[in-house]
Amino acid sequence: MDRLTEMEAFATVVDQGGFTDAARKMGISKSAVSKHVSSLESRLGARLLNRTTRRVSPTDIGLAYYDRARRVLNDAGEADNLVTSMQSAPSGILRIAVPTDFGATHLSPVLGDFLNCYPDVSVNMVLKNRYVELISEGFDLAIRMGEMDDSSLRARKICEATQRLIASPEYLAKHGRPARIDDLNDHRLLYYSHNAASSVWRISAPSGEQRQVRSSSWFSVxxxxxxLTAAINGLGIAYLPSFLYAPAMKAGLVEDVIPDLPRDVQSLYAVYPAGRYTQPKVRALIDFLVEQFSGRSADDW
Structure with a gap:
């Protein structure tokens, strides 16, 4: 007989407290349930149930076996549900957290194509310039830039972007071009203001050393x-990712301030809670984003 069916018959008898209710639960005859349990006891060489005319209860050995058997049966049920879920069409509300700059300039324009491909999915995109707690804040997925240091999350790389010091030709003509990282302290610097860490630039020197630039901000937002707009208008030097500055640089509105510096390349990731399986709607969006952006080089925006 099938070992899993024997386990199920035995566990159902224990759960229901008797053969009659177990048979009703399983949708088979009482004699079939009894046959499965007897076959299991014979194979194991142990009595698993105490049988009286009034009640059925597990023996000590039967109780220990029941605990393990129930776990096996639950895992088998989850495995079946996993296959069913992974083959189902993506559907439901997909709540995602995206950095404001990337979301507004690059994700929003392509989400329409995603929704057209998956009409049963609706997207709630929240633009935030901070790391959200995915589970506690109710997000299915987030886009993050930089190294992933949270082992409780899964991550899939979407694309890369470079970080560069940029300024307008007019600013550099008026204030001079810095030759070294240390020269930045004598210039007007434009900073993000959404958290304390964003007021510190970590820039790679020609030696490969990571340098930190701290300076009172001429302008922050x-x-x-x-x-980027402030830099284009000549207010100072900004340190921005290529997905923001690339069009302006191609148009000649801004320049690379210190071209000899190594390019700082950072990856953008789709991150989502670790679990036994990935929801179809989450998997569909990640695959879509990889297809949309992974063909780009770090400077090609």
Missing amino acids: NDGQSL
Whole structure:
């Protein structure tokens, strides 16, 4: 007989307290349930149930076996549900947290194509310039830039972007071009203001050393597009990702301030809670984003 069916018959008898209710629960005859349990006891060489005319209860050995058998049966049920879920069409509300700059300039324009592909999915996109707690704040997925240091989350790389010091030709003509990182302290610097860490620039020197630039801000704002606009208008030097500055650089509106510096390349990731399986709607969006952005080089925006 099938070992899993024997386990199920035995566990159901224990759960229901008798053969009659177990048979009703399983949708088979009482004699079939009894046959499965007897076959299990014979195979194991142990009596698992105490049988009286009034009640059925597990023996000590039967109780220990029941605990393990129930776990096996639960795992088998989850495995079946996993296959069913993974083959089902993506559906439901997909709540995602995205950095404001990337979400507004690059994700919003392509989400329409995603929704057209998956009409049973609706997206609630929240633009935030901070790391959200996915589970406690109710997010299915987040887009993050930089190294992933949270082992409780799964991450899939979407694309890369470079970070550069940029300024307008007019600003550099008026204030001079810094030759070294240390020269930045004598210039007007444009900062993000959404948290304390964003007022510190970590820049790679030609030696490969990571340097930190701290300076009182000439202008600060909690929005990257506004920083780019400030740089284009000659207010100072900004340190921005290529997905923001690339169009302006191609148009000649801004320049690389210190071209000899190594390019700082950072990856953008889709991160989501670790679990036994990934929901179809989450998997569908990640696959879509990888297809949309992974073909780009770090400077190609």
